[in-house]
Amino acid sequence: MGETFKVRVEEIRFDAAHFATFGGSCEPLHGHSYQVNAEAEGELTADSWVVDFTRLKGLVRELCKQLDHRFLLQLESRRLEIESQEASWSIRTPNGACYVFPKQDVAALPIDNTTAERLSEWFTARIWRELSEKGAANLRSLTVDVYEGPGQCASYRMERLPLD
Numbered sequence: 506m507g508e509t510f511k512v513r514v515e516e517i518r519f520d521a522a523h524f525a526t527f528g529g530s531c532e533p534l535h536g537h538s539y540q541v542n543a544e545a546e547g548e549l550t551a552d553s554w555v556v557d558f559t560r561l562k563g564l565v566r567e568l569c570k571q572l573d574h575r576f577l578l579q580l581e582s583r584r585l586e587i588e589s590q591e592a593s594w595s596i597r598t599p600n601g602a603c604y605v606f607p608k609q610d611v612a613a614l615p616i617d618n619t620t621a622e623r624l625s626e627w628f629t630a631r632i633w634r635e636l637s638e639k640g641a642a643n644l645r646s647l648t649v650d651v652y653e654g655p656g657q658c659a660s661y662r663m664e665r666l667p668l669d
Contacts, residue, residue, distance in 0.1 A: 509645060512555045513544040514562040519569035521612070523577040523619040524598065526584035531598040539572075539624075540652040541565055543632060547644040556641055564632050565649075575612040577619040621659035625651040629661045 522536040543565050547555045578594060580587065586597040594611050596604045616623040628649040636644060648662040 507548040509546055510549055510555050511544055511546045512558060512561065513542065514558060514565060515540075515542040517541045517543075517562065517565045517569050519573040521572050521575050521577050525618055525620050526579075526582060526599065527618075529584065529599055531584065531600050531602070534602075534604070537653045539569075540650075541569055541628060542650040542652075543628070544648045544650075545636070545644055546646045546648075547641075550643055555643065556636060560636075560639075561632070564635055565628070568628055568631055572612045574610075576606050576610055577624075578606075578611050578613045579616050579619045579623070580613050581615060581617040583617060621651045621653050621657070622661065625649045625659050625661035629663045633663050 518538060518540050520536060520538050522534060524532045524534050526532075543561055545556045545561060549555065578587070578596070579585065584599050588595040592608055594606050594608060594613070596606070598604075614624075614627060616627055628651065629647055632649065633644075633647050636647070644665060646662055646664040648660055650658050650660045652658045
């Protein structure tokens with residue numbers, strides 16, 4: 506293997522509401538001003554870069570845009586009762602609260618909880634897939650940090666398996 510380089514894009518933001526579930530209960534509905542950073546590691550391409558900063562930043566921005574000013578719904582929740590209706594989502598929490606959100610105000614995500622950990626995993630998988638589909642075979646790893654607020658961060662790292 507050749508030398509490994511890193512590139513990082515930082516402080517891409519979105520605002521969203523959610524309620525995470527834990528211990529059989531559910532947080533009250535609240536929101537965060539999230540910040541997302543992404544770091545790609547790999548060998549240099551023939552153009553002497555790991556990945557174009559503009560491309561990486563654009564991917565992160567596009568995903569943030571999909572979540573911005575939305576309610577983050579964990580479609581694979583083990584705790585919430587979720588019903589998709591024609592124009593809305595109906596959600597009943599373990600605490601007995603019932604919410605109805607217009608579909609255009611919801612980012613329905615294929616995750617089990619809207620924790621920063623699961624959000625960082627979701628971002629990483631989406632960015633990795635997009636870069637891979639565009640031929641970024643030089644990538645060794647991708648790490649995405651999701652901050653719920655200052656000093657509160659979760660990260661997820663995806664690595665390419667080495668070839669035997």
